[in-house]
Amino acid sequence: MGRYVIRRLLQMIPVFFGTTLLIFLMVNVMGDPIAGLCGDRQCDPATAAQLRTEFGLDKPVWQQYLTYMGNIFTGDFGTAFNGQKVTELMATAFPITIRLTIVAIVFEIVIGISLGVVTGLRRGRPVDTVVLILTLVVIAVPTFVTGLLLQLLLGVEWGIIKPSVSSEAPVDELIVPGLVLASVSLAYVTRLTRTSIAENARADYVRTAVAKGLPRRRVVVRHLLRNSLIPVVTFIGTDVGALMGGAIVTERIFNIHGVGYQLYQGILRQNSQTVVGFVTVLVLVFLAANLIVDLLYAVLDPRIRYA
Amino acid sequence: MTIIDKTADVPAPRGSNDESGPLLEVRDLHVEFHTRDGVAKAVNGVNYSVSAGETLAVLGESGSGKSVTAQAIMGILDMPPGHIPKGEILFRGQDMLKMSNEERRQIRGQKIAMIFQDALSSLNPVLSVGYQLGEMFRVHQGLSKKEAKAKSIALMDRVRIPAAKERVNDYPHQFSGGMRQRIMIAMALALEPDLIIADEPTTALDVTVQAQVMDLLAELQRDFNMGLILITHDLGVVADVADKIAVMYAGRIVETAPVHEIYKRPAHPYTKGLLESIPRLDQKGQELYAIKGLPPNLLHVPSGCAFNPRCTMAQDICRTEIPALRPVTEQDGTELVGRGSACHFWKETIHG
Structure with missing residues (x-):
């Protein structure tokens, strides 16, 4: 187990450098960051040249990358063009997005798995059909539509929630945005759990559990669910990364100043330091989430042993 | 003609049978x-x-x-x-x-x-x-x-x-x-x-x-x-x-019997076929017997005795009438305890 973890951590190093390099190059291809800083007006050439030297943009790209990586390892993610340190932006943005992601994941686990179990055990019955159609609708409708619709109905028309989240973004204000963010994944979790449960419900060991005279609840929770959750855990694990980076639309709709919002601003302003910095951290989150999922496998299924 | 509905009449075999009636x-x-x-x-x-x-x-x-x-x-x-x-x-x-x-x-x-x-x-x-x-x-x-x-x-x-x-x-x-x-x-x-x-x-x-x-x-x-x-x-x-x-x-159930009797004298052609399809050392070199045909499709069980399409002894009655499980007796009519056969021709099978 220990050796496996070390090997996996070592494998992360090339992945980490590869992805950051790619992002760095892509951001450089996007266009001249100085032009973006001046906005719509034409830049003063002298000021532009001065800014270029100041940010090191006059050097070749590979040199820029090396300097940047060197700085990252000393904890310096550079400064955004507005003078704020990128680490400061992160310090305010990540806690908000992490809270939002946790809300979304809780929705996925609680609602998604419960619906999956219920429908999986009642395949072909009305409950199953209704839930299946609902998940299909949720998957088919884009997030910004459900997001804007809920914001309009709950926030503006009925006034149940505040249409826009305040800058501190407490958990209670994040419930509806979290649900919107989770919606598509929630539908997938429901379907995945349903299929898995329906398949395992016919397994011999479930029949054995029934023949042992165990109460139905115990048969489902201890014997059936434990085996059926293995594919679902994989999905939810990889979804953690996707939710953190993919909250751009949801964060825009509800005006949440999280990672998605900062990334959006960074791209709009062609601010490479912000974009690369945030994406780098997201890559790390992805890698960590994947490793945790693989380790969870071994916990859920003792037949998998890592050496 | 009595129809056997249980086979518990075999004298208590192993262990004490202090409970009244079958388990x-x-x-x-x-x-x-x-x-x-x-x-x-x-x-x-x-x-x-x-x-x-x-x-x-x-x-x-x-x-x-x-x-x-x-x-x-x-x-x-x-x-x-x-x-x-x-x-x-x-x-x-x-x-x-x-x-x-x-x-x-x-x-x-x-x-x-x-x-x-x-x-x-x-x-x-x-x-x-x-x-x-x-x-x-x-x-x-x-x-x-x-x-x-x-x-x-x-x-x-x-x-x-x-x-x-x-x-x-x-x-x-x-x-x-x-x-x-x-x-x-x-x-x-x-x-x-x-x-x-x-x-x-x-x-x-x-x-x-x-x-x-x-x-x-x-x-x-x-x-x-x-x-x-x-x-x-x-x-x-x-x-x-x-x-x-x-x-x-x-x-x-096509045949019931105490264990050793069935090997000696099967009273149903199907049982007989099963016993003959066991490989035996004294029949080395000969072709092994197999019951012809396939088990019946349960969606369309043959009329009469379900075994009739595969049975070597089948007659017209086997195709029309379902044989009940009847007690099997010796040739002189003495009852064989615990034995029963659901074949129209059990007499021929066991004694013939």
Whole structure:
């Protein structure tokens, strides 16, 4: 187990450098960051040249990358063009997005798995059909539509929630945005759990559990669910990364100043330091989430042993 | 013409039979499966009974309804598509088909336990064997985790699994096939049930291990004075452990007999065919006999005697009239205790 973890951590190093390099190059291809800083007006050439030297943009790209990586390892993610340190932006943005992601994941686990179990055990019955159609609708409708619709109905028309989240973004204000963010994944979790449960419900060991005279609840929770959750855990694990980076639309709709919002601003302003910095951290989150999922496998299924 | 509805009249074979009446009695049991292609009649009026300490072997091809009958007794049929239109399953005189789900659950595992064929798929792969064994005590007797574990170790010792104490936390895939089957047996035995149903307990095992497992099962049955229903298609296994035999074909019992008599003088052409298809050393070099044809499609069971298309003795009456299970007698009319045959020509088969 220990050796496996070390090997996996070592494998992360090339992945980490590869992805950051790619992002760095892509951001450089996007266009001249100085032009973006001046906005719509034409830049003063002298000021532009001065800014270029100041940010090191006059050097070749590979040199820029090396300097940047060197700085990252000393904890310096550079400064955004507005003078704020990128680490400061992160310090305010990540806690908000992490809270939002946790809300979304809780929705996925609680609602998604419960619906999956219920429908999986009642395949072909009305409950199953209704839930299946609902998940299909949720998957088919884009997030910004459900997001804007809920914001309009709950926030503006009925006034149940505040249409826009305040800058501190407490958990209670994040419930509806979290649900919107989770919606598509929630539908997938429901379907995945349903299929898995329906398949395992016919397994011999479930029949054995029934023949042992165990109460139905115990048969489902201890014997059936434990085996059926293995594919679902994989999905939810990889979804953690996707939710953190993919909250751009949801964060825009509800005006949440999280990672998605900062990334959006960074791209709009062609601010490479912000974009690369945030994406780098997201890559790390992805890698960590994947490793945790693989380790969870071994916990859920003792037949998998890592050496 | 009397129709035999039970076969418990064999003199008490093994162990004392102090209970009055049989432990389990199946009366005219019918089981159907409603499928997209029609109604498959898996069991069509089965009658049998088992007393304490007695072993009944239920013999038959795949699809003859022997496992379905067992599942109906255990109450683990998939319903739907399964459906029991008719019949009674009496356990200690009480009809289990009329009981509530909760009452039946109380019986499962505590009073009637089942051993399944493939122990690898029948044990939960993600739970340790100690947990799965201990579950019986924790759920039915309310023992603590620690007490249950101690009991599990004792059980594993009882079925002679070496180093039980070290292996109690292992998972099913870490055991060999024979050891896994022992764990299944231990699980069935845990609460010392009155009746054990063993559904082809040795089919997935190699021959040397088969003998060990069967010996263990027979020994434990003697010690606990349990009733045992042994479902198998292996005539060799039956001869050693069973007291009486019921042969099934297309969801019916076609012949019943005390175990040794059936080998000497079968009273049904199907049983005769089965016995002749056993390889024998004294017939080395000759072609092995096989019953012609295929088992019947349960969606379209042949009219009359279901065996008629494959039977060498079939006459017109066999195609029109379903033969009832009738008592078999000697040529002079003296009754042969516990014997019955559902063949129009049983006389010709046994005496001819």
